[in-house]
Amino acid sequence: QVQLVESGGGLVQAGGSLRLSCAASGRTFSRFVIGWFRQAPGKEREFVATISWSDGSTRHADSVKGRFTISRDNAKNTVYLQMNSLKPEDTAVYYCAATRRVVLTTTPSDYGYWGQGTQVTVSS
Numbered sequence: 332q333v334q335l336v337e338s339g340g341g342l343v344q345a346g347g348s349l350r351l352s353c354a355a356s357g358r359t360f361s362r363f364v365i366g367w368f369r370q371a372p373g374k375e376r377e378f379v380a381t382i383s384w385s386d387g388s389t390r391h392a393d394s395v396k397g398r399f400t401i402s403r404d405n406a407k408n409t410v411y412l413q414m415n416s417l418k419p420e421d422t423a424v425y426y427c428a429a430t431r432r433v434v435l436t437t438t439p440s441d442y443g444y445w446g447q448g449t450q451v452t453v454s455s
Contacts, residue, residue, distance in 0.1 A: 332357045333444040335427050340449030343417055351412040351449060353427030360384045364430050365410045367401060368439055369423035369451075378437035379425070382410060390435045395421075417453045424448040 339351040366381035380391045380401035389401050400413045410427060428442035
């Protein structure tokens with residue numbers, strides 16, 4: 332049983348920073364890919380970033396490149412999303428997700444395990 336628990340969300344002014352954490356438990360994640368997604372009210376869930384647990388390769392959505400960085404701490408079984416230069420349009424519920432696929436994927440339906448989400452609100 333895979334469990335993912337997000338934390339670190341909150342309210343921040345535009346231009347500010349937040350770091351989200353995704354603590355994973357229940358499995359050995361060496362062959363997993365972990366992704367961050369977000370969903371704003373009335374919109375579809377969208378890809379933000381993804382990382383391979385085994386080799387650390389990453390991919391970021393164009394909308395967050397240069398501002399957000401995904402990383403992992405193998406010893407802590409935790410994946411992070413460092414968010415800088417936040418904009419009001421980044422406001423959403425942020426979810427981490429895990430998949431056994433061996434290649435990075437940006438498609439939400441490829442991920443079989445999801446956390447409960449953490450709210451990020453950016454005020455203008």
